[in-house]
Amino acid sequence: MSTRDDVVTQYRLVPEDFVKHLMTTLAIVVGVVLLAAIIFGVPEKQPLTIKGYSTAHPVAFEQMALRALDGTGQIANYGPPYNHGTGNVESFLQTTAGIIHPINAAQDFILKPLKMATSVNPAIKAPLASFAHATNAQRARWEALYTKALTKGVYRNGKVITPPGHYGPLPTLLNDSLALGQSGLYSGALIRNGSVITRFDNQNYLLFLQGAPLQKDPATQTLAGGNWGIIHPAINGYPGAWWMTIPTWIYQWPFVANSTASDALALSIGFLFWLALALTPWIPGWNKLPRYLGVHRLIWKEFYRNQPVDNPPGAVELGGGTRDAS
Amino acid sequence: MANWTESSKRMLSEVMSADTWLPTEMPEYAQGFMYMLGSLTASSFVVLVISGILLAMNGPDSWSYNGAMRFVAATHFWGVQAFFFFMMLHLWRVFFTGAWRGGRGLTWLLGAISFLIAIPTAFTGFLINGDLYSEWNAVQAKDGLNAMGLGWLNLTNSGQMFGMHVVVLPLLLTVFIALHITRVRTKSVVPPYPDVKVQPVSTEGVSKS
Numbered sequence: 001m002s003t004r005d006d007v008v009t010q011y012r013l014v015p016e017d018f019v020k021h022l023m024t025t026l027a028i029v030v031g032v033v034l035l036a037a038i039i040f041g042v043p044e045k046q047p048l049t050i051k052g053y054s055t056a057h058p059v060a061f062e063q064m065a066l067r068a069l070d071g072t073g074q075i076a077n078y079g080p081p082y083n084h085g086t087g088n089v090e091s092f093l094q095t096t097a098g099i100i101h102p103i104n105a106a107q108d109f110i111l112k113p114l115k116m117a118t119s120v121n122p123a124i125k126a127p128l129a130s131f132a133h134a135t136n137a138q139r140a141r142w143e144a145l146y147t148k149a150l151t152k153g154v155y156r157n158g159k160v161i162t163p164p165g166h167y168g169p170l171p172t173l174l175n176d177s178l179a180l181g182q183s184g185l186y187s188g189a190l191i192r193n194g195s196v197i198t199r200f201d202n203q204n205y206l207l208f209l210q211g212a213p214l215q216k217d218p219a220t221q222t223l224a225g226g227n228w229g230i231i232h233p234a235i236n237g238y239p240g241a242w243w244m245t246i247p248t249w250i251y252q253w254p255f256v257a258n259s260t261a262s263d264a265l266a267l268s269i270g271f272l273f274w275l276a277l278a279l280t281p282w283i284p285g286w287n288k289l290p291r292y293l294g295v296h297r298l299i300w301k302e303f304y305r306n307q308p309v310d311n312p313p314g315a316v317e318l319g320g321g322t323r324d325a326s
Numbered sequence: 327m328a329n330w331t332e333s334s335k336r337m338l339s340e341v342m343s344a345d346t347w348l349p350t351e352m353p354e355y356a357q358g359f360m361y362m363l364g365s366l367t368a369s370s371f372v373v374l375v376i377s378g379i380l381l382a383m384n385g386p387d388s389w390s391y392n393g394a395m396r397f398v399a400a401t402h403f404w405g406v407q408a409f410f411f412f413m414m415l416h417l418w419r420v421f422f423t424g425a426w427r428g429g430r431g432l433t434w435l436l437g438a439i440s441f442l443i444a445i446p447t448a449f450t451g452f453l454i455n456g457d458l459y460s461e462w463n464a465v466q467a468k469d470g471l472n473a474m475g476l477g478w479l480n481l482t483n484s485g486q487m488f489g490m491h492v493v494v495l496p497l498l499l500t501v502f503i504a505l506h507i508t509r510v511r512t513k514s515v516v517p518p519y520p521d522v523k524v525q526p527v528s529t530e531g532v533s534k535s
Contacts, residue, residue: 006424006427006428006519006520007427007428007516007517007518007519007520008517008518008519008520009517011353011354011355011517011518012353012354013351013352013353013354014351014352014353014354014357015350015351016349016350016351016352017350018348018349018350018352019348021362021365022365022369024362025362025365025366025368025369026369026372026373028366028369029366029369029370029372029373029405029408029412030369030373032404032408033370033373033401033404033405033408034401036400036404036407037397037400037401037403037404038397040400040404041396041397041400042389042396042399042400042403043403043459044389044390044455044457045457045458045459046457046458047456047457047458047460047461048458048461080472080477081472081477081478088469088472090469090472090473091473091474091475093473093474093475094472094473094474094475094477096475097472097475097476097477097478100477100478100480101477101480198485200483200484200485200486200488201480201482201483201484201485201486202482202483202484203480203482203483205482206461206464206465206482207465207482209461209465210465214461214462214465219458220458220462223459223462223463223466225466229466233459234457234458234459234462239407241448241449241452242410243410243414243444243445243448244445261473263469263470263472263473263474264470264473264474266470267470267473267474268474274438274441274442277438277441278434278435278438278439278442279435280421280426280434280438281426281430281431281434281435282431287424287426288424290421290422290423290424290519291424291519293422295422295423296422296423296424296518296519297521299360299419299422299423300355300423300518302355302357302358303354303355303518304518304521306354307521
């Protein structure tokens, strides 16, 4: 058996019906996929909507809206590509890329939708004007007091009621937000681009809900990154994106999980794993590993069995004869 | 300096040849289930393209109000699972057989790039589905892209994700899968390692046929 580049260079060619081979694999996949689709269907979990969340959790909805208004919400203080915040800045690449999708959470998430709602409910105009004309210090006082008050808030007759206090127009504004949310009209008010009639960009809808509403939703707990969630399906029993196992595993590494730049770290390390895979042919030692692992002896068991030491394969004719592998 | 036209002509003649694409013989070692895994992966991709075209023709949310489209969405979902399942088995097979030997490094690299592109291709599909899984993954994964300075890729913009999933990424994937398969066909599948257990010292110099 002569060798070159660590490959045998002599072997027999045997007859093959390649088209039949391709049709067979296609038939196998079509059969398996159709069968799985018939038996298991498709996993679909109802999304969390603003209407659903504001109806089920009116107090939490107002707390979330207040965080958007006072600038303590996750998106309000995120940083690039949304704004100048610092809450979620992980790398210089992020700051270099700049603000590509600008969001002013107070305006875009709360005040603009309420302004739109004034056309159907003019009573919102007065509290909106009161808020607009207040000084920053005054607003901050109202917001601090009402944040505290909402921890004791109860939902009654379509409104969140708190103990009396000096909250300015906030109770009215947030109850109006709540009513807008419960009506199902909030999603329309969060539209980002009023210049077009297509509704492709649902950024503000998703980012409005991305904090507590989605994070605390019982349905998303198995999907959380710390719980290996990237590879979990939304509905138990179905396969998820299991091919993301390595990046998901990297997210669990303590120094990654505890870092303020966990996403940047996990993705960068994951890319290095892929690079090692992609460059396998050129990495000394690593590119020789399979030869010593010996799994190839199982895969080519038949081939090796049919290669008598004293009878080189090149001497044997079968089907199309022999071929040089080079 | 080599004649570019001549070398292009030689390359094209080989790539466009029916002998390249419709072989009537195969090496004796390239037999059995292990050598079906690449074709099973490619077949899964064909199923994904067909079911994907049906979904695109009817709109990405048609599964939510139409029973027939829900079934097509199910075939698309299981097609993705089949695609990655067979691709992963294929990956293990080519790794354990050192498939990059004998000047096949580029074939391996093209396969690895296809794998890398397949990941966001699948992911953007999950994003345009519109269910809780879409919602959660869009807001969770955005942080990673933003951190890498790739914020222009807006996972919460369904229109952009639709374009990525049905045009940009599948086209890229098709190109790299096609290049990978072309290399496999023109360079053939890697021959076995010389088995040190049966290879006698005196085999050097055995004449080739």
